[in-house]
Amino acid sequence: MSSSTTLVPPPAAAEPSHHTLRLRLKPKGSLAGYVDGAWWPRSRDLAAELPALLAVLAIRPGTIERITYNLTTWTSVPRRLLIEGSAVRMEGFRSQPPCTVTVAGQGRQRLTLLILPPDMPEAAAHEILMRAARRDNADSPDTLLAPRRAVGGELSDGATERWEVDGGRVR
Numbered sequence: 826m827s828s829s830t831t832l833v834p835p836p837a838a839a840e841p842s843h844h845t846l847r848l849r850l851k852p853k854g855s856l857a858g859y860v861d862g863a864w865w866p867r868s869r870d871l872a873a874e875l876p877a878l879l880a881v882l883a884i885r886p887g888t889i890e891r892i893t894y895n896l897t898t899w900t901s902v903p904r905r906l907l908i909e910g911s912a913v914r915m916e917g918f919r920s921q922p923p924c925t926v927t928v929a930g931q932g933r934q935r936l937t938l939l940i941l942p943p944d945m946p947e948a949a950a951h952e953i954l955m956r957a958a959r960r961d962n963a964d965s966p967d968t969l970l971a972p973r974r975a976v977g978g979e980l981s982d983g984a985t986e987r988w989e990v991d992g993g994r995v996r
Contacts, residue, residue: 846877847950849958850936859965860925863939863957865950871899871915871926876908882928882936889913891929895921898940924966939966 850862866874871894879889888911894902896917906913921927929935939957941950956962957969 846881847941847954848878848881848938849954851958851962852960855960857961858963859937860939860957860962860969861936863941863954863969864926865941865945865954866943868943869898869900871902872906875906875913879908879913879928883930889928889930891916893918893921893927893929895919895923895925898923922966924970939969941970 847865847867848862851858855861864878866878868874871892875892883889889908891914892906893916896919899917902915902917904915906915924940925937926940927935927937939953941953945953952973953969956964962969
């Protein structure tokens with residue numbers, strides 16, 4: 826039987842220097858909305874993707890103690906990851922929205938991140954990363970990930986889309 830703890834190398838070894846972390850967070854202290862930012866991982870291997878993410882996120886919630894995720898979104902994940910000498914408890918749930926990961930740190934501080942599909946086109950991913958990280962953004966994960974139609978060459982906002990669905994037209 827295999828061990829339920831996986832050792833993960835330090836972030837420098839886990840993520841090549843030519844790959845930057847694709848993450849945007851709302852400004853600290855922003856309480857609006859469902860998510861605290863968005864993350865665009867390069868794969869569905871959560872154990873491989875986490876070291877670089879947690880190195881950056883440790884600034885916000887302090888020492889990371891627990892990660893919750895949707896069981897169907899990621900490839901097999903061990904129950905614990907040992908990252909830079911600290912054990913991080915990994916808890917998968919079928920009830921957690923598939924497009925989110927929650928990172929919990931000391932003192933019950935937590936961040937919920939919208940997860941973008943690794944194969945998402947770059948332009949769409951950039952737009953969603955930026956929108957999810959706006960201080961006043963209160964969109965649900967499903968709304969943030971919903972396809973947006975182009976209006977006059979630009980992405981339309983939700984209000985315009987609702988207006989068009991109700992019979993309005995943009996010319």
